[in-house]
Amino acid sequence: MQHLLSVENISVAFDGGTGESVPVDDVSFHVDAGETLCIVGESGCGKSVTVLSVMGLLGKGGHVTAGRALFEGRDLLAMTDAELDNVRGNRLTMIFQDALSSLNPVLTIGSQVTESILAHMPVSRAEAEIRAEKLLTRVGLPDAQRVMRKYPHTLSGGMRQRVMIALALCCSPRLLIADEPTTALDVTIQAQIMRLLKELQQEYHMALVLITHDMGLVAEMADRVLVMYAGQVVEEADVHTLFRSPAHPYTRALLQSVPSIHDTQDRRLASIRGTVPELYQSIEGCRFFNRCEMARPECAQQPQTLEPAPGGSSARCWVVTQVPEMILEAAPHAE
């Protein structure tokens, strides 16, 4: 079966004062129609840059050095700007963490949504306005007619994010990429937005790529999960496998370091020592080596590849995928 989006071995480089940095190194993943893929990782791991490169939004200084990104069979990276404009905002859309800076501050909400519809659909302005109002009502904005006359700064963060979602839905996209859409919002609003995204996904039968650092959201939303660390995918698994038997030491540590309101308080959080290495692209071996509990001397030399792990996921760690006594330990909950 053809995947809706298939990203193959993508690498991104940024020109810096001191040379080139490579925030994304050989990342591959795919998204099928209607499914939710979560990309999870800490800040600086390359999760946003990955999707920005797919969307062609890297900006000055950043460029894709290798790889392909096939969306409905066509390579997004090989498209001309005009071809891209046809796909982006239409079949493939994106919402961002900071909804305020994503909206134009001097245009009303109504004119922005209407403009977006007019740009992609052969409808009259009056029809576009009706459609815009319907969309704004659908995303849960009370009194949409009034909201259409308002400017972005007069809306709350949650309402702005709803407007962004309405904008993204203008043309019934096949794939919506959401880059930390609720990080700046309160938990009760986050719950509303996530519920809305789930409903819309069903309604439009669209696929969702959700970028987040919150393991709780991953558990709630994902079908499949991609864990990124230092510019690489370190583990890929379906959500149940990931939480039941995480393979990569980083994923395991990440899961153990999340507090939960259901914990008793004698549980001590496991923390990952140290920090993400800087200039990680020059590291020969495993990039998690300096923080890993299971590190062995060989890890420092050997570049790691994604291999099937015993729990059912793929992990970029030769210890859990190849060392027999570790394999048993690697799947602590698997029966």
Place this chain on the structure above:
Amino acid sequence: MQNDTPQPPLEPDGAQTLLSVRGLIKQYPIRRGWFPRTVATVHAVDGVDFDLHRGETLGLVGESGCGKTTVGRQIVGLETPTAGEILYHGQPLPERLRGGERGDRTRLQMVFQDTFASLNPRKRIGDILGDPLLYHRLATRKTVWPEVHRLLDLVGLPANAAQRYPHEFSGGQRQRVGLARALSLKPDLIVCDEPVSALDVSIQAQILNLIRDLQHELQLTYLFIGHGLAAVHYVSDRIAVMYLGKIVEIAPSSDLFFAPQHPYTQALCDAAPVPDPEERKRDRIVLSGEIPSNLQPPAGCRFHTRCPYATELCKTVEPALIAHVPEDPGHMTACHHAQRWITKKGALQA
């Protein structure tokens, strides 16, 4: 409660009470016009009472704009209360400090969310930590360096950090500096204002553990302000939930999440994503609407505009923060219908 700090026995006269907050109110007038006059008032904090006992951590949770940070800032003296009292060891704190006389204010310190804005970028870490000591004459030029090194060691930073500037450190390390600075004057109470909200998950755990370890080592008392329920639960003995400038529920932290009595607390618990995909299908209250403006808080119970169970009574009469279960005086809720939740939860557990 499964807490590893031995809880000091509470004497009837409250001898172990370190800090009492009584009827705390903070209003910000909004002034407009050529001859500025007050056109509206922001009711940031609207009558907050609580006690902090020596050695405990009180968590303060709520959504943005609920006034939790303002409470913290008033306690350390960064804001002057509009009304109400803050008693330290039963005595009111001096409003402003004059030169030479520092008094009890140094016993109350604060750790901030934004580690970049709260550290002077032009000062070396050694000076950031050492200057308060010199200023308050707790050390001399000769004795300050060993003290700085002791502080750095306490928070897990290398001694050579003293020579470096804030920008050379990561967010987590800067928060360690923030903690070290708060500790430098040997405080009794530290107000932690969302100390981990800006940090990555793996670093959050480091800092939360450090905060807990320091408490054991130095017998500190914390007011821990946050919006992440799980993180607040992890460090707190008791938790107070704030909504629109008022405390709606206060309880030992295990009770609060296992048997919440206020619908808002329940909604907050339900809204917090649980890191377990098997939990997805659980019944959840998802609140509709957003937090109302604190220019004109709703009459009656402030939560009634979003509460799925609100009745006529809730729209007119403001509920008091009281204990609803006589055997459990430490669990107080401001809800007319709290009794309903208690029986319901009891039935669920049985």
